[in-house]
Amino acid sequence: MTDRRILVVGAGPAGLSAAATLAQAGQRVVVVDQAPQIGGTVYAQNRTGDTRPLSHAKERRALFDVVAAQRERIDIHCSTSFVGLDYQGNALITGADGFLFQPKAVIMATGARELVQPRPGWTLPGVTSVGALQVDLKTAGRPPEGRIAIAGSGSLLYALGAQLTRAGKAPAVIFDAAHPFLHPLATARLPLHILQEATGFILTLIRARVPILSGTRILSVEEKKGALSLKTNHGGRFRTVEVDRLGLHDGLARNDYGLQKNPTIPVIAAGDCRDVLGRFAAVKDGNRVAAEILNLLGTPAPGISLTSLNTEKAAQRRLKSIFAHDGCNDLNDLPDETILCRCENRSVADLKALTATDQTPRMLRLNGRFGMGACQGRFCLDWVAKLTAAEMGSGPSRPQRWPLRPVLIAEILNAADHSGNETHIEESAKCTFR
Numbered sequence: 001m002t003d004r005r006i007l008v009v010g011a012g013p014a015g016l017s018a019a020a021t022l023a024q025a026g027q028r029v030v031v032v033d034q035a036p037q038i039g040g041t042v043y044a045q046n047r048t049g050d051t052r053p054l055s056h057a058k059e060r061r062a063l064f065d066v067v068a069a070q071r072e073r074i075d076i077h078c079s080t081s082f083v084g085l086d087y088q089g090n091a092l093i094t095g096a097d098g099f100l101f102q103p104k105a106v107i108m109a110t111g112a113r114e115l116v117q118p119r120p121g122w123t124l125p126g127v128t129s130v131g132a133l134q135v136d137l138k139t140a141g142r143p144p145e146g147r148i149a150i151a152g153s154g155s156l157l158y159a160l161g162a163q164l165t166r167a168g169k170a171p172a173v174i175f176d177a178a179h180p181f182l183h184p185l186a187t188a189r190l191p192l193h194i195l196q197e198a199t200g201f202i203l204t205l206i207r208a209r210v211p212i213l214s215g216t217r218i219l220s221v222e223e224k225k226g227a228l229s230l231k232t233n234h235g236g237r238f239r240t241v242e243v244d245r246l247g248l249h250d251g252l253a254r255n256d257y258g259l260q261k262n263p264t265i266p267v268i269a270a271g272d273c274r275d276v277l278g279r280f281a282a283v284k285d286g287n288r289v290a291a292e293i294l295n296l297l298g299t300p301a302p303g304i305s306l307t308s309l310n311t312e313k314a315a316q317r318r319l320k321s322i323f324a325h326d327g328c329n330d331l332n333d334l335p336d337e338t339i340l341c342r343c344e345n346r347s348v349a350d351l352k353a354l355t356a357t358d359q360t361p362r363m364l365r366l367n368g369r370f371g372m373g374a375c376q377g378r379f380c381l382d383w384v385a386k387l388t389a390a391e392m393g394s395g396p397s398r399p400q401r402w403p404l405r406p407v408l409i410a411e412i413l414n415a416a417d418h419s420g421n422e423t424h425i426e427e428s429a430k431c432t433f434r
C-alpha cells in the first residue's frame, strides 16, 4: 500500500519551499537531509561568526518561517540519507532516522555537485574543493590556518575569497582561469541582486589587497617542505607560488544521482538538482515542482509564475559567458601519473591502458573501477567521459540505479519498516531549526 506522504529529498531552498507548498495544499510531507541541519548548501547555519552577506540571513529566515508555519504536516529528518527507490516504489532512508516507506511521490532536491578538474597533485593533503573550504569555515567557525590560494573558475572563487576575508583571513591569491573583468556589458546586464552581491565580494577583496590573477591556470601541485608548490601558467608565462592550502573549483553540475524513473510513483527533480540556477531560482523551482506533483495527484495546485525563474536562467547563462574559458588545463596533456579517480586511486595511465584494449564504456567501469568507488563517479566520470570521447563516443555513464551508494546490510536490516502502513515516522534526529 502506498503511504499518503510525499518524500522530499534535500532540505535546501528547493526542498523546503516544495515541502511548504505541498503542506499548504494539505499534503503530508517527509523531508530527509543527510546534513545535521536544514538549510542546504547556502542557508545551513554556521557554528559561529556568519561571514555571509546579511541578505542571506533574511532570506533564510523567510524560508524557515514558511516551513515552520506548516510543521504539523512536515516531518523533517536530519543526518538522514535517501539511498534509493526500489522498483515497487519503496524508499530506503538510512542514518540517524533509518526507515523504509512507500511515498506517493518523490521530489529530488539534492542540489549541485562541485566539479574539480584533475591536475597533477590535486589529491595531495591540503588541496580541497572550494566548497570543502567553505564547509570548513562554517563548521569550525574560523578560517583554516596558513596561506590559502583559491583557483579554477566561477563566481564561487570570489564568494569564498570574500568569506575568508570577512572571517579575518584574506586568501593569499585568487587564480581565475577566465577573464571575468573583461565583460563589462554582460556584467552590467546581470540582475541587481547578483550585481550587488558580486560587487560586495570584489570590494571586500580589493580592500584586503587580495591579488586576483585572471587568465591563470594551476598546472600542477607538489608538496615541498610541508608547503604546497603551485606551478601556474598565465598565457605561456610560468610561475611557482608557495601556499599551505589550495581550494579548487571548476564549476557546478546537477547532483541528480538517484533521479531514476520509477514505474509506480512520480519522481521529479527540483532546484539545482534539475538545473543549476542558484538559490533564488531554487526556491521558485521548489514551488513549481510541488505544484506539478499536486497536479499529477489530481489535487488543486497554486498557480506559479515562471517569470522570475526565466530571469534567473538568463542570468546564469550570462554568468557562464562571463566565466567562459577554454579549459583549466588541456585534459589530453595530463601526465600519465595524474590521479583521475581519487576513491580507487586510478590514474590517466590506467585509463589509457584500458582504452587501448578495445574496452566498452561499461568495461571501463567494471575493469577500470572508474565510477565504482565511494563517490560513485561524482568526481571522476565527467573527465573520464571527456578523455575517452574520441575513442568511444561516450565514456562510462553514471549509475542510475538503486542503491545510490554502497549500503551496509545492517543499514537495510535496521531501517524501521513503514512500508504498507501509514504510521507516524518518529523524528529522532534533532534538526537545528533557527
Ligand SMILES: Cc1cc2nc3c(=O)[nH]c(=O)nc-3n(C[C@H](O)[C@H](O)[C@H](O)COP(=O)(O)OP(=O)(O)OC[C@H]3O[C@@H](n4cnc5c(N)ncnc54)[C@H](O)[C@@H]3O)c2cc1C
Residues within 6 Å of the ligand: 009, 010, 011, 012, 013, 014, 015, 032, 033, 034, 035, 039, 040, 041, 042, 043, 080, 081, 082, 083, 109, 110, 111, 112, 113, 114, 130, 131, 132, 134, 156, 159, 160, 252, 270, 271, 272, 273, 277, 278, 279, 282, 404
Ligand atoms: C559547494 C557549493 C558552494 C556554494 N556556495 C554558494 C554561495 O556561497 N553562495 C550562493 O549563493 N550559492 C552557493 N552555492 C549554490 C547554492 O548552494 C545553490 O544554488 C542552492 O543552495 C540550491 O538550492 P537546492 O535546494 O537546489 O540545493 P542545496 O541547497 O544544495 O540543498 C541540497 C540538499 O540535499 C541534501 N542531499 C543531497 N543528497 C542527499 C541524499 N541522498 N539524502 C539526503 N539528503 C541529500 C544535501 O545535504 C543538501 O542539504 C553553492 C553550491 C555548491 C555546490
